[in-house]
């Protein structure tokens with residue numbers, strides 16, 4: 395019953411999302427693209443978080459994917475469509491290899507190293523001037539993908555979001571959920587139940603990083619150029635994190651909810667007070683951590699449980 | 707038939723020798739008590755044989771195979787299971803899902819099969835309403851869930867680290883009967899750590915006594931409990 399309602403709602407939302415370009419103008423489509431991009435990043439961040447590992451490296455893999463896509467075309471002569479899956483492969487491969495080094499680390503140490511890696515990617519690209527274009531960035535000679543058609547660009551980002559949603563759903567419905575939840579709860583007891591901790595962390599890190607790279611590829615082809623400061627911007631780490639925190643962690647719905655709310659609020663704030671939106675994110679993160687650590691979803695669950703208790 | 711054995715097993719934590727050259731063997735179908743005063747090294751010993759920590763020296767053999775440095779998850783798959791002195795149910799997973807973890811990863815079952823395995827284990831241990839949140843379990847139910855989680859590995863050797871702690875007399879009897887039943891039905895070798903000697907007397911065929919990491923006595927409980935060195939160790943521990 396409840397599940398049928400949820401399915402119906404999801405189907406309607408999906409239909410509206412696909413059909414949006416038919417009745418929305420260029421500006422709302424642009425806003426929707428932004429929200430969907432951050433939503434997808436928030437989902438991937440949460441997917442790894444389910445194992446207890448907090449990554450601060452989203453921008454690093456996003457930026458790496460962005461540069462992989464644009465350099466694949468400009469230096470490698472790759473067709474533009476191929477450059478987007480190529481971005482995913484490069485980011486996933488980088489995460490897979492780096493995983494052997496950094497997935498032995500835990501808690502703060504893991505977080506700090508992911509942050510450092512992101513910065514390292516940026517600095518390397520910044521300094522490989524001849525290959526990457528250096529600090530001034532690099533431009534797609536053919537310009538924006540699909541000739542900049544607003545509807546097509548919207549659908550491209552929607553496809554990126556669909557990949558993140560599908561992966562998150564797979565993480566929730568398969569044995570990966572059991573592996574990551576067991577690891578996140580207690581690694582020692584997880585290993586006593588036969589969970590190969592490193593292996594599952596490597597799977598989660600590689601998959602989420604690959605999607606982050608894919609999104610970077612989509613982003614860069616949607617704008618037709620990349621600069622190190624642009625695609626490695628801390629926004630790509632902090633906003634998804636704030637969205638997942640606000641909506642509620644450890645599931646698909648929380649980050650989606652947080653992204654819609656925070657994404658729309660930030661669009662509105664950007665118009666009212668340029669750069670002021672960053673301060674608002676900071677305030678939201680602090681308020682959420684202090685007063686509702688389980689996010690909006692957690693608060694809703696607590697309230698519905700309270701109502702149940704009152705009845706019985 | 708010997709299932710698990712150690713030879714001169716040694717574990718040193720910086721200065722402290724927590725397990726000192728312990729040699730022992732455990733047979734199929736045997737319930738072995740592991741006793742000793744607080745800090746004697748009982749939990750450390752279980753950590754060593756289950757692969758949670760690696761020994762400083764010595765050798766561990768399981769069914770004739772050297773497993774001294776094998777990682778814990780591989781030992782779990784081979785059939786070594788254990789419970790923890792401090793129980794931590796997995797949050798965000800229901801009772802039956804907690805039990806499923808071992809069936810999925812130690813036995814390699816698919817989710818559907820694992821769920822059936824876990825449901826059967828819950829029933830076997832008298833745990834009903836398996837979709838419950840683990841926060842709603844009583845102490846006895848939590849202990850049974852912990853045992854069910856270990857059994858989900860389909861083990862041949864099972865270690866129980868103070869599973870009776872915190873239970874009243876009736877619950878203790880209930881659990882003793884349960885453990886004996888599953889041990890017989892599955893022909894398990896069971897290692898039981900308990901501080902309550904009544905439980906050890908009732909449940910075990912044989913005990914080993916650890917004191918300051920050393921194995922100081924071995925034999926049936928009634929014999930060992932009269933051993934002057936054992937009495938000394940416990941009095942020394944109490945004083």
Ligand SMILES: Nc1ncnc2c1ncn2[C@@H]1O[C@H](COP(=O)(O)OP(=O)(O)OP(=O)(O)O)[C@@H](O)[C@H]1O
Nearest residue numbers: 719722724742743744745746747748749750751791
């Ligand atoms: N990881 C560790 N690092 C350092 N010392 C440790 C570690 N684990 C245990 N010890 C020490 O090793 C000794 C044996 O501890 P252990 O927990 O094995 O005792 P125990 O027999 O299980 O005691 P209890 O009956 O209280 O559970 C103790 O002195 C303890 O402080």
Ligand SMILES: [Mg+2]
Nearest residue numbers: 748749750791
């Ligand atoms: Mg102990």
